[in-house]
Amino acid sequence: MSRAANALVWPAGPVPAGVPLIRLTAIHKWFGNLHVLKGIDLDLSPGHVLVVIGTSGSGKSTLLRCIDMLEEPTSGHVWFKGRDITDVRVNLNDVRTHMGIVFQAFNLFPHKTALGNITLALEKVLHMPRDQARERAMAELEHVGLGQKAHSHPGQLSGGQQQRVAIARALAMRPDLILFDEVTSALDPKLVAEVLAVMQRLASEGTTMVVVTHEMGFAREVGTHLVFMDEGVIVEQGEPKAVFDNPQDERTRRFLSSVL
Amino acid sequence: MNRIPAPHPIREIAALREKSRPLGVVSAAVGGLALAVVLGGITFVFAKYGIRREDRIAAALQSRELFTILVSGGLLGAGAAALGFGTYRRMPTRVSREEAIAGAVLGLQAAICGLALLWFIQGDMERFARNFLSFEQIVPQYGAFLNGARNTLVLAGAGEFFGVILGLVLSVFTISKRAAVRAPVRVYINLFRGTPLLLQLSLIYFGLALGLGVNMSAYTAAILAFSLNTGAYSAEVFRAGIQSIERSQMEAARGLGLGYMQSMRYVIVPQAVRRVIPPLMNEFVILIKDTSLIAFLGLSYAQRDLFTVGSQGYSQFFNATFYVASGLGYLVVTLPLIRLVTWVEKRLRSDLVGAGV
Numbered sequence: 322m323s324r325a326a327n328a329l330v331w332p333a334g335p336v337p338a339g340v341p342l343i344r345l346t347a348i349h350k351w352f353g354n355l356h357v358l359k360g361i362d363l364d365l366s367p368g369h370v371l372v373v374i375g376t377s378g379s380g381k382s383t384l385l386r387c388i389d390m391l392e393e394p395t396s397g398h399v400w401f402k403g404r405d406i407t408d409v410r411v412n413l414n415d416v417r418t419h420m421g422i423v424f425q426a427f428n429l430f431p432h433k434t435a436l437g438n439i440t441l442a443l444e445k446v447l448h449m450p451r452d453q454a455r456e457r458a459m460a461e462l463e464h465v466g467l468g469q470k471a472h473s474h475p476g477q478l479s480g481g482q483q484q485r486v487a488i489a490r491a492l493a494m495r496p497d498l499i500l501f502d503e504v505t506s507a508l509d510p511k512l513v514a515e516v517l518a519v520m521q522r523l524a525s526e527g528t529t530m531v532v533v534t535h536e537m538g539f540a541r542e543v544g545t546h547l548v549f550m551d552e553g554v555i556v557e558q559g560e561p562k563a564v565f566d567n568p569q570d571e572r573t574r575r576f577l578s579s580v581l
Numbered sequence: 582m583n584r585i586p587a588p589h590p591i592r593e594i595a596a597l598r599e600k601s602r603p604l605g606v607v608s609a610a611v612g613g614l615a616l617a618v619v620l621g622g623i624t625f626v627f628a629k630y631g632i633r634r635e636d637r638i639a640a641a642l643q644s645r646e647l648f649t650i651l652v653s654g655g656l657l658g659a660g661a662a663a664l665g666f667g668t669y670r671r672m673p674t675r676v677s678r679e680e681a682i683a684g685a686v687l688g689l690q691a692a693i694c695g696l697a698l699l700w701f702i703q704g705d706m707e708r709f710a711r712n713f714l715s716f717e718q719i720v721p722q723y724g725a726f727l728n729g730a731r732n733t734l735v736l737a738g739a740g741e742f743f744g745v746i747l748g749l750v751l752s753v754f755t756i757s758k759r760a761a762v763r764a765p766v767r768v769y770i771n772l773f774r775g776t777p778l779l780l781q782l783s784l785i786y787f788g789l790a791l792g793l794g795v796n797m798s799a800y801t802a803a804i805l806a807f808s809l810n811t812g813a814y815s816a817e818v819f820r821a822g823i824q825s826i827e828r829s830q831m832e833a834a835r836g837l838g839l840g841y842m843q844s845m846r847y848v849i850v851p852q853a854v855r856r857v858i859p860p861l862m863n864e865f866v867i868l869i870k871d872t873s874l875i876a877f878l879g880l881s882y883a884q885r886d887l888f889t890v891g892s893q894g895y896s897q898f899f900n901a902t903f904y905v906a907s908g909l910g911y912l913v914v915t916l917p918l919i920r921l922v923t924w925v926e927k928r929l930r931s932d933l934v935g936a937g938v
Contacts, residue, residue: 391832418838428833432851441847442837494837 340403342367342498342529343388348397350383350553357383358394359553365531365546367497370524372544372561373533376576380553381533385500388531389420402497418446421491421499425506427483429475435462435486436471439493447494461489465519481512485519498529505536537580541565549573598673605677608665608684615658615691622650623698634717639710642702651702655695661688715902722894722903728883729890730910736872736886739804741865744811751812752819753845766816773813779874782806786878799878811868818860822853855929862922866915887911 343365350358357380365371373381386392387399390406390413398405406416429438439458443449449457462468465485475483484504491499501520505513517539524530524543534540540547540561547561549570557564557573565581568574630641641647665685672678719726754766773781786802789795797805826849834844873888880889891907894900 389836391836414835414838414840417836420836422836424829424833424836426829428827428829430830430833430848430852432855442839445843445847446838490837 337403341365341400342402343531344400345384345388346398346400348384348387348394348399350380350387350392351395357553358387361397361553361555363548363555365498365529367529368527369529369545370543371531371546371548372540373531373548373550374535374537374540374576375550375556379550381550382502384550385422385502385531385533388500389417389422391422414446418442418494419497421494421496423484423487423491423499423501423504425503427475427480427487427507429483429487429490431475434472434474435467435478435489438475438486439490442490443493457493458489461493462486464492465489466515479512480508481515484508484512484516488516488519488523492523492528498531499523501530501532501534503533503535505534535580537565537577549576551576595673598671601668601671602673602677604664604668605672605680605684608661608668608688609680610684611657612661612665612684612687612689612691615654615661616687616694618650618654618657619691619694619698622647622654626650632714632716635710635715636707638714639706642706642710647702648699651695651699655692655699658688658691658693658695661685662692664688712901713905715900716906718898718900719894719902719906722890725885725890725894726887726906726910729885729887729907730914732884733869733872733886733888733911734914736800736803736807736875737865737869740807740811740872741861741868743804743808744868745815745861747808747812748815748817749819749850751816752823755816755820756823770813770816773810774817778806778810778871779877781810782874782878785809798884799875799880800884803872803875803878807868807872811864814864815861818857818864819853822857823849825856826852858929859922859926862918862925866918866922869915869918870911 341364343363345361345363348358348361349356361380361384363371373384375381383392387394390399394407398407400406401416401419404411406413429435430441433441436455436458439461440451440454443454443457444451447454459468459471462471465488467482467485467489470478470482470486475486478486488499488504504520505516508516513536517536520530520532520539521543532539532544544561546558547564548558549556549564549568549572551572557568557570564573565577568577626641626644626647627638629646630644631637632641662685665681665683665688669678669681669685672681751766751770754762755770757763782803785806786797786799789797789802823845830848830852831844834848835841839847872886875886876889876892880886885893887907887910891903891910894903894906
């Protein structure tokens with residue numbers, strides 16, 4: 322498909338040294354009169370697991386959705402591999418093939434099987450031949466331990482299984498990073514563990530991830546960088562264990578004592 | 582709460598209620614019997630006298646047998662109704678109360694049916710049978726009726742087919758974020774929804790011929806009008822279906838890198854279509870009946886639809902049985918469709934349960 326002539330073609334290959342994978346500069350987001358993000362600056366290098374914690378309504382999810390432009394920042398810039406993707410000439414469909422996102426409510430396509438959920442974008446976006454797409458989808462399902470559920474519809478799967486299919490769907494695109502938007506919040510405790518186990522393995526394999534979560538154990542153990550947000554600003558950030566054991570800001574301390 | 586000691590009276594009431602329990606079954610049985618007597622009796626009498634000839638039908642309607650059956654069924658029904666309505670309040674359980682109410686309702690239906698028919702057969706039955714149930718005049722015309730039914734189905738089928746395609750395309754415009762894209766389609770939909778189909782049909786057939794010299798056959802004009810009209814209605818059905826799909830489905834699709842049109846085509850529309858199949862089938866049933874408007878265009882013999890066959894038969898033989906037959910013809914087509922809609926609705930509902938969206 323030929324895009325508009327002046328569209329910026331996405332650079333293939335690895336990120337140049339010294340350029341962060343994601344850079345957010347002065348992100349503000351307004352929903353009507355509601356000022357949700359109040360100037361966020363953030364860098365993320367490849368191979369890192371950025372964990373975002375904070376109270377409900379602190380703007381964590383909005384921030385995450387701004388990274389792949391499902392929400393467009395009211396002002397500020399999102400840089401992906403050194404390119405400003407808030408630029409109107411950027412083809413966001415191309416950008417999004419390089420970023421995966423996993424949602425709180427799974428958002429699987431109910432009319433397609435687990436396999437069909439994964440092959441859709443492989444065939445229609447990456448233009449893979451059908452056999453190759455099915456092969457890769459099967460491999461990803463095996464990867465999250467659901468090879469035997471390939472032909473089940475989402476309605477026939479448990480919440481934990483659905484979420485693992487959703488993760489496999491994102492992984493199959495071989496993205497440069499995956500965004501996780503409170504992916505365990507809709508699951509009961511037993512199912513949370515199976516999803517967290519998959520995410521932990523991804524992290525250990527070197528997948529770049531941004532994880533918005535309420536799972537403090539996961540944040541502490543798996544995260545390589547922790548961000549605490551409150552009322553649309555980043556209050557405190559740093560190495561997770563350091564922030565957990567020795568929070569500097571009063572708001573961080575209050576939040577951590579309420580959830581731990 | 583429980584400060585009343587030794588609830589003897591309550592126990593007595595409970596015992597009394599227990600006594601009336603069998604009455605529920607009795608009234609249900611009597612009510613059912615009454616309705617069976619009335620409906621079965623009518624069938625029996627017509628089976629005995631035959632319905633091929635109008636004089637036999639008239640004789641059946643005036644026979645002593647039918648009179649006896651209606652009186653006895655009606656009385657039984659009235660008795661069941663009295664028993665059921667009289668006792669349902671003091672039944673001991675919900676099950677027995679439902680039995681009493683069922684008996685009462687069945688009995689009431691039997692009584693009303695019986696009484697209404699009793700009153701009706703006091704009239705001039707020969708005249709009634711001759712004018713409405715003179716099937717021996719219809720039988721030789723069955724070829725014309727079959728042809729009419731075929732034309733009706735072809736008209737409705739073609740109109741629905743093109744209309745649904747048009748509607749699907751239009752619906753995508755109606756959900757655009759851009760007002761300039763929505764507006765013209767809105768105008769189209771509102772024009773066709775806001776004017777009578779008969780007017781649209783006449784404008785396309787007579788209007789275009791007179792005003793622009795566009796001559797087409799009544800058949801073509803009708804299919805065109807039905808398609809344009811159905812397009813407007815089904816656009817609204819599709820729009821509602823598309824908007825009923827959760828926004829998060831679009832986000833998930835876009836998040837994978839699918840474009841807007843791709844997301845619509847592979848994710849949103851397939852789900853929406855499933856949801857709108859029952860209302861679209863209802864539209865089809867409505868269109869089958871609306872094809873009768875083609876009668877106003879003046880049709881050649883071979884082009885006649887079911888209604889026109891009936892109506893021209895009426896003018897020719899001056900007998901309303903042709904209308905009755907044409908009505909039966911519509912029912913033969915629409916009743917199975919209506920059943921099918923119900924069945925599909927049930928299937929789709931059970932499919933979507935726990936779909937996890």
